[in-house]
Amino acid sequence: MSDPSHWSPPGLIPLALPPRPPEPAPPGFPWIASAAPVVGATAIWAVTGSTFALLFAVLGPLVAVASMLDGRRESRRERRRSAGERRAALERLRQEIALRHDLEREAAWRLAPGARRVMERGIPAWRATEPGPVVLGAATLPSRVRIDGMPSDDDDADLLRSAGRLAEAPLTAEVDGGLGFTGPRSLALAAARAALVQCADAVPPGTIAIEAPGTEAWQWIAGLPHVTVPARARLRVVDAAAAAVSREADGDRVHLIAVGATADELPPGLATVVELRHRALAVVGRGTAIPVVPELAGTVEAGAWVARAAIAGRRAGMDGAAALPARVELSELDLAPAAGDRSSLRVPVGASESGPLHLDLATGPHALVAGTSGSGKSEFLVTWVAALAAVHPPDRVAFLLVDFKGGAAFDPVAALPHVTGVVTDLAESEAGRAVASIRAELRHREHVLASVGARDLASLGPDTVLPRLVVVIDEFQAMVERFPELGAVIADVAARGRSLGVHLILASQRPNGVVRENVTANCGIRVSLRVLQRADSTAVVGTEAAASIEASTPGRGIADAGDGRVVRFQSALADDAAVRSAADRHAEVALPRRPWLDPLPRSLTLGSVGAVLGPERPDPDAILLGVADDPDRQRRVPIEWRPASDGPLAVLGAPGSGRTALLAAIANQVAERRGPDGVLRIEGPRSAVWDALDQLDRALADGRRLPALVVLDGLDSCFAAWPDEARLTGIARVESILRGVRDLRSAVVVSAARLTGLGAGVRDALGSTVLLRHPTRADLVQAGGEGTLWEPDAVPGSGQWHGLRAQFLAAPRPSAGTPRPPLPYEPARHPLTAVCSRTPRADAAAIAAACSEAEVVLLGDGPEAAARATAALQRGPEPGSTRIVVGDAESWTTNWALAAQARGRAAIVVHGGAGEYRALARDAAPPPLLDDHRRQCWVVPPEAPPERRSWIRRHD
Incomplete structure (x- = not known):
């Protein structure tokens, strides 16, 4: 026996007795004030001799006496005022105590409602897992209201005693130890009925079974679901006036409620015994008895409550009807093909106590399925899909299956002709594509309905092919947590799906709090297999019954087919025979339109483009670059390049992203149409790149015909190692070529990897851009791409085109030919030569060794050498003689007059870098780029442009 767990109101100020006011001190006689006038008056009389001054001496004692009397009057007034304030404070304290007692009492009855409130509520609570404390009646119990302070009189002591006692509070007792009721039989039975109603209200059927004698006094509980539904825990009624009822536990836990005329007739060992004396008084306990006004329940009102509980039990599938089968095969159910009616998707999915369980998504229009791991949730989804496929052809129903468990949950039905796609664990980059695909499907269906003037799919004629689309999502919770943006799309489908013929089956282990309210509001079909939390079962099917399903019965569940009636059922298993029969039955029917296309292939060649594009066909006059995925229009489109209108093409991406393979595929297409000579690949050593750019630049200037396609791979890295002057010249020539090819x-x-280092002129001259994989999202956005399409681990060839995800063509890189080395420098070819060298002494020796008959003058050999060189240059070239003057850049700059004569009369050879060339040649235009300044040189014949030559090879 125990008092209830009273609720203590939060946030209330602690109570305290008002302090008793102290007694005011009695006023004393003001001796000094009385003596002062006497002394003053005497002094005046002594000085003035006037007897009239002695009258003032009398005023002092009179004023003192008056002051003392007035002080006593004020003390009495203050005492009365303080006493009045304390009485008012005590009255407020009594009111506050009464208010807190009311709150405490209401909270106690709310926690332990008692039989009267239970029967008035009507609907069973069914939240507990075992019988808790039951209310025996109303009694005066200790209160949790506490008052600080010490009592000063009997009134204070009475106030403290009244505050510590709570009248009319529910007195509870645990059923676990057993309850006994004695006294007049009618009162004992009424009290036992009240206790039994409270136990049946707290614990659902299947959790505890109630056993009672079969006598007339206990016939009122016959319809209670707890009587017919088996459970391991039992609540047994022992009636001394009835036939003996076994009290053996049979290995199960048994709670007792006993009724007898006296305590001797009750079973021994009961924890609580209630002695009923009359309707308004009972005594609880044998030692210090507690008087209580007992809780009583009449037979009629208890029977009415049992009838309502029986209805709730039937709705929750806990009415103890015929036992469910342990296993149901889908092939055992009636899967006859449906007629051509578009208004129904009714199929059997399992067995209930009253026969096969049928679900109809067309009237649902959506379904919510809950079930913990091992409950048979995925098998139930497969069964439902297989049943729909067996009854309805692909032109009436199609499926999009989404498995977010990352496994093979839908493998048994993936090959059905109705299945338009199976999606497993979307990658992050695929989330946006999923959103666009589903929204595009809704737009497509709206267009079809509008084109034929139909209000909804059910009113379409037989000639319009538009099947209902069932989107099945296993582990919906995982999908929404990973991609919140998909939740908004699902909500849109839930709101508009009925008329458009798009239906959702959302499955999750715990849908409570995950599925939005605007989605669940449209999920008329509710199915809950075994769940772990009672709240999850209540959230889905409105009853806690699914939390009581045994783990040993996978496929057992509670279902609401959309009519508000909850039934227990056993899900059917989609055996191979049923799935195979469904596939064979509709093998000749045309496949449904696919709302969700498979991701683009990981590689793409010219030979595989046709299979990827499907009905789309590329323009034969354009250059095909790849295939783009357009989920907004539920299609794949060819990526085509038309140079005449699109301008030069840039392929941007990180190394290894497929740039070279795409350039090779473009070149192969042009070569097939225009022949091998129609393609110019600018590649090889930098001298070859320089020459190719120079030739193209000259051709543009002269208006001569260019190759059909010019290919330059690695534009940004091509000029990286070039000298500054040559790099600027190369970039300027590329810009000139880009701007002039259209004409x-x-x-x-x-x-290129990036165009930032090539100048604005080159970037502006490019017309179209292919974006392949970039190192970071920021790099891709800077290049003009969509950051949402960035993939850090994209395969080569994967990229984007005009905001669409794309896979570009790939072809083997052609082998580059071996470049021809430049012609060698032959000293004997020019009778008069001026050489500017970075290593003049070594080069002079090499020239002398290569041309023994030549006269070699080294400027660094003193004034005589300068004079000899001046004489040689002044004489000019002479037939049959070879004179060569060799010096470094400093020597030629110092002898500037000699350098001027050399420029006008001699051939100039530069073996060094740009500094040596400018020191002697002084040509405004840059010379041809050398691959190696040590092995190559420049030769500038008189009145001729500079040429690239190989330097003299030494034979040691």
Whole structure:
């Protein structure tokens, strides 16, 4: 026996007795004030001799006496005022105590409602897992209201005693130890009925079974679900007036409620015994008895409550009807093909106590399925899909299956002709594609309905092919947590799906709090297999019954088919025979339109483009670059490049992203149409790149015809190692070529990791851009791409085109030919030569060794050498003689007059870098770029442009 767990109101100020006011001190006689006038008056009389001054001496004692009397009057007034304030404070304290007692009492009855409130509520609570404390009646119990302070009189002591006692509070007792009721039989039975109603209200059927004698006094509980539904825990009624009822536990836990005329008739060992004396008084306990006004329940009102509980039990599938089968095969159910009616998707999915369980998504229009791991949730989804496929052809129903468990949950039905796609664990980059695909499907269906003037899919004629689309999502919770943006799309489908023929089956281990309210509001079909939390079962099917399903019965569940009636059922298993029969039955029917296309392939060649594009066909006059995925229009489109209108093409991407392979595929297409000579690949050593750019630049200037396609791979890295002057010249020539090719009906395609270092002129001259994989999202955005499409581990060839995800063509890189070395420098070819060298002494020796008959003058050999060189240059070239003057840049700069004569009369050879060339040649235009300044040189014949030559090879 125990008092209830009273609720203590939060946030209330602690109570305290008002202090008793102290007694005011009695006023004393003001001796000094009385003596002062006497002394003053005497002094005046002594000085003035006037007897009239002696009258003032009398005033002092009179004023003192008056002051003392007035002080006593004020003390009495203060005492009365303090006493009045304390009485008012005590009255407020009594009111506050009464208010807190009311709150405490209401909270206690709310926690332990008692039989009367239970029967008035009507609907069973069914929240507990075992019988808790039951209310025996109303009694005066200790209160949790406490008052600080010490009592000063009997009134204070009475106030403290009244504050510590709570009248009419519920007195509770645990059923676990057993309850006994004695006294007049009618009162004992009424009290036992009240206790039994409270136990049946707290614990659902299947958790505890109630056993009672079969006598007339206990017939009222016959319809209670707890009587017919088996459970391991039992609540047994022992009636001394009835036939003996076994009290053996049979290995199960048994709670007792006993009724007898006296305590001797009750079973021994009961924890609580209630002695009923009359309707308003009972005594609880044998030692210090507690008087209580007992809780009583009449037979009629208890029977009415049992009838309502029986209805709730039937709705929750806990009415103890016929036993469910342990296993149901889908092939055992009636899967006859449906007629051509579009208004129904009714199929059997399992067995209930009253026969096969049918679900109809067309009237649902959506379904919510809950079930913990091992409950048979995925198998139930497969069964439902297989049943729909067996009854309805692909032109009436199609499936999009989404498995977010990352496994193979839908493998048994993936090959059905109704299945338009199976999606497993979307990658982050695929989330946006999923959103666009589903929204595009809704737009497509709206267009179809509008084109034929139909209000909804059910009113379409037989000639319009538009099947209902069932989107099945296993582990919906995992999908929404990973991709919140998909939640908004699902909500949109839930709101508009009925008329458009799009239906959702959302499955999750714990849908409570995950599925949005605007989605669940449209999920008329509710199914809960075994769940772990009672709140999850209540959230889905409105009853806690699914939390009581045994783990040993996978496929057992509670279902609401959309009519508000909850039934227990056993899910069917989609055996191979049923799935195979469904596939064979509709093998000749055309496959449904796919709302969700498979991801683009990881590699793409010219030979595989046709299979990827499907009905789309590329323009034969354009250059095909790849295939783009357009989920907004539920299609794949060819990526085409038309140089005449699109301008030069740039292929941007990190190394290894497929740039070279795409350039090779473009070049192969042009070579097939225009022949091998129609493609110019600018590649090889930098001297070859320089020459190619120079030739193209000259051709543009002269208006001559260019190759059909110019390919420059690695534009940004091509000039990286060039000298500054040559790099600027190369970039300027590329810009000139990019701007001039359109007029000559030629095409240029370049590739680079980034264009930032090539100048604004080159970037502005490019017309179209292919974006392949970039190192970071920021790099991709800076290049003009969509950051949402960035993939750090994208395969080569994967990228984007005009905001669409794309896979570009790939072809083997052609082998580059071996470049021809430049012609060697032959000293004997020029009778008069001026050489500017970085190593003049070594080069002079090499020239002398290569041309023994030549006269070699080294400027660094003193004034005589300068004079000899001046004489040689002044004489000019002479037939049959070879004179060569060799010096470094400093020597030629110092002898500037000699350098001027050399420029006008001699051939100039430069073996060094740009500094040596400028020191002697002084040509405004840059010379041809050398690959190696040690092995190559420049030769500038008189009145001729500079040429690249190989330097003299030494034979040691």
